[in-house]
Amino acid sequence: MTAISFILALVGFGLVAPIIGCLLAGLDRKITARLQGRVGPPLLQPYYDVRKLLAKENVSVNRFQDFYIAMSLFLAILAGVMFFAGGNFLLVVFLITLSTLFLIVAAYSSRSPFAEIGAEREIIQVMSYEPLVILMTIAYFLAVRTFDVGAVFGLSQPIIVSLPLVFIAFLFVLTIKLRKSPFDLSYSHHAHQELVKGITTEMSGKTLAMVEVTHWYENVLFMSWVGLFFVWGSWIGILVAVIVALTIYFLEILIDSNFARVKWQAMLKWSWLVTLVFCTINIVVLIMVS
Amino acid sequence: MSSTIKSPWIIHYDASSCNGCDIEVLACLTPLYDVERFGIINTGNPKHADILLVTGSVNERNISVLQQIYEQMIEPKVVIACGICATTGGIFKECYNTLGGVDKAVPVDVYAPGCAVRPEAIIDAVVIGLSILEQKRVALAQGKLVSETTAECVTAADKIVDGQTVRAAALKITKG
Numbered sequence A: 001m002t003a004i005s006f007i008l009a010l011v012g013f014g015l016v017a018p019i020i021g022c023l024l025a026g027l028d029r030k031i032t033a034r035l036q037g038r039v040g041p042p043l044l045q046p047y048y049d050v051r052k053l054l055a056k057e058n059v060s061v062n063r064f065q066d067f068y069i070a071m072s073l074f075l076a077i078l079a080g081v082m083f084f085a086g087g088n089f090l091l092v093v094f095l096i097t098l099s100t101l102f103l104i105v106a107a108y109s110s111r112s113p114f115a116e117i118g119a120e121r122e123i124i125q126v127m128s129y130e131p132l133v134i135l136m137t138i139a140y141f142l143a144v145r146t147f148d149v150g151a152v153f154g155l156s157q158p159i160i161v162s163l164p165l166v167f168i169a170f171l172f173v174l175t176i177k178l179r180k181s182p183f184d185l186s187y188s189h190h191a192h193q194e195l196v197k198g199i200t201t202e203m204s205g206k207t208l209a210m211v212e213v214t215h216w217y218e219n220v221l222f223m224s225w226v227g228l229f230f231v232w233g234s235w236i237g238i239l240v241a242v243i244v245a246l247t248i249y250f251l252e253i254l255i256d257s258n259f260a261r262v263k264w265q266a267m268l269k270w271s272w273l274v275t276l277v278f279c280t281i282n283i284v285v286l287i288m289v290s
Numbered sequence B: 001m002s003s004t005i006k007s008p009w010i011i012h013y014d015a016s017s018c019n020g021c022d023i024e025v026l027a028c029l030t031p032l033y034d035v036e037r038f039g040i041i042n043t044g045n046p047k048h049a050d051i052l053l054v055t056g057s058v059n060e061r062n063i064s065v066l067q068q069i070y071e072q073m074i075e076p077k078v079v080i081a082c083g084i085c086a087t088t089g090g091i092f093k094e095c096y097n098t099l100g101g102v103d104k105a106v107p108v109d110v111y112a113p114g115c116a117v118r119p120e121a122i123i124d125a126v127v128i129g130l131s132i133l134e135q136k137r138v139a140l141a142q143g144k145l146v147s148e149t150t151a152e153c154v155t156a157a158d159k160i161v162d163g164q165t166v167r168a169a170a171l172k173i174t175k176g
Helices: A003-035 A045-054 A065-084 A089-109 A113-144 A149-154 A164-177 A195-200 A205-228 A235-258 A264-289 B020-027 B063-072 B119-141 B150-160 B165-174
Strands: B009-014 B051-055 B078-082 B098-100 B110-112
Touching: A003 A045, A003 A065, A003 A205, A003 A235, A045 A205, A065 A089, A065 A205, A089 A113, A089 A195, A089 A205, A113 A164, A113 A195, A113 A264, A164 A205, A164 A235, A164 A264, A205 A235, B009 B020, B009 B063, B020 B051, B020 B078, B020 B119, B051 B063, B051 B119, B078 B119, B110 B119
Parallel strands: B009 B051, B051 B078, B078 B110
Antiparallel strands: none
16 A cells, blocks of 8 residues: 555545445435335435435534544545555455444443443344444455455455355345444444434434444445455456446345344344354355365 | 424424324324435424424413423423413313413414314424525524514413403403
8 A cells, every 4th residue: 555545545435435326325315215115315314314304403412522533434444545545455454343333432432221221232232233344354364475465456356266155254244334223233224313323313413414424434335345245356356346346235235124133142243153153154164275 | 494493303292182183293203204204304392303293282380381391491492382271272162171272372473273273284384484594594694583482472362362351351460
């Protein structure tokens, strides 16, 4: 990762990612509405929501919450910039986890019972997907022989060829990361009246707008991780990656609309089981072959 | 057109309603009326909501709950009284335990009478509420918005409800 690629990624991801993230969120709500036999909101509805939130009166429950949320947004942007600058994959993973941790701390800082339970549910989500994410970086290292994301462009074939099972396990926890049913235990897009929205109970106005924008950045980054599996030394790879990422996103919307939410015990059990079985087999095979 | 009126989030409070109006409020969210077309979301959180929909009349037990929800909402905000009970007290107006319409507790911006109020009437009321919401947003941006308080409503109840001054005064005492 050079300084020039970092600056290019900073401008590119910093400005383009929220636009793509906003459109993806709008598309999500539109498609979900159509699946339920409704017309649904306009495509730019998430943008209107955020603009509306920014126009609200400024009310904070304490001095720290806004800072924590701003840090969460900053780290999500930094993680994306590191990723698109071709930086260290392990560092990207740690940065995006730290971003989520700041969101949890922000929820805890309000001392509201609903926010605390919401934060605890978010922690359970982090516990569920984090083993997979770490194992995925290890598998990535074994396949590419470096942690640098940029190295995929030097490959003769995409890493999906050597990491098919890791990819399947990643899709499983992607549902948690995108906050989709059946694993939307915290900050769900639906059920606004329920405990699953607990983490944002005490957030309003600009604070809530920052949470939404962070989510846009995160979604673009996670969909880029999907694309990472399909990129190799040819320009066709990028095209394939974009098409696959959009297909997977549509698949996630379908899953979201068709499954009921599970209890946290089921989420933790299944995500760990899928992670351990699929990643272990894939990594062991990879080591034996090489 | 500003984003404020394209994204009105709603909180619904049932103040001793018979559930007739509540069902009509929820009917607005079904595929038939689909108010999410206009960006309307039913949030359960006063801090996220822009519009407070209240059904049913106010009594001594729920007036503090309703006032607390109103005070937790963040400006700009609008209150809509859904149904005749929320508007005036309806058929429960003369009951010994009923204080009257929602405007005895919080400042109401739009009234949508009906028993039960039709979903079309609720949607019309929300549309009228949106123009008020926009006026309040502009006033807030210019620093001219004067937040209405629930305290004024209690005194208004004292003045308006003739012959029930004892109860209104008792309310004042309980409110400290």
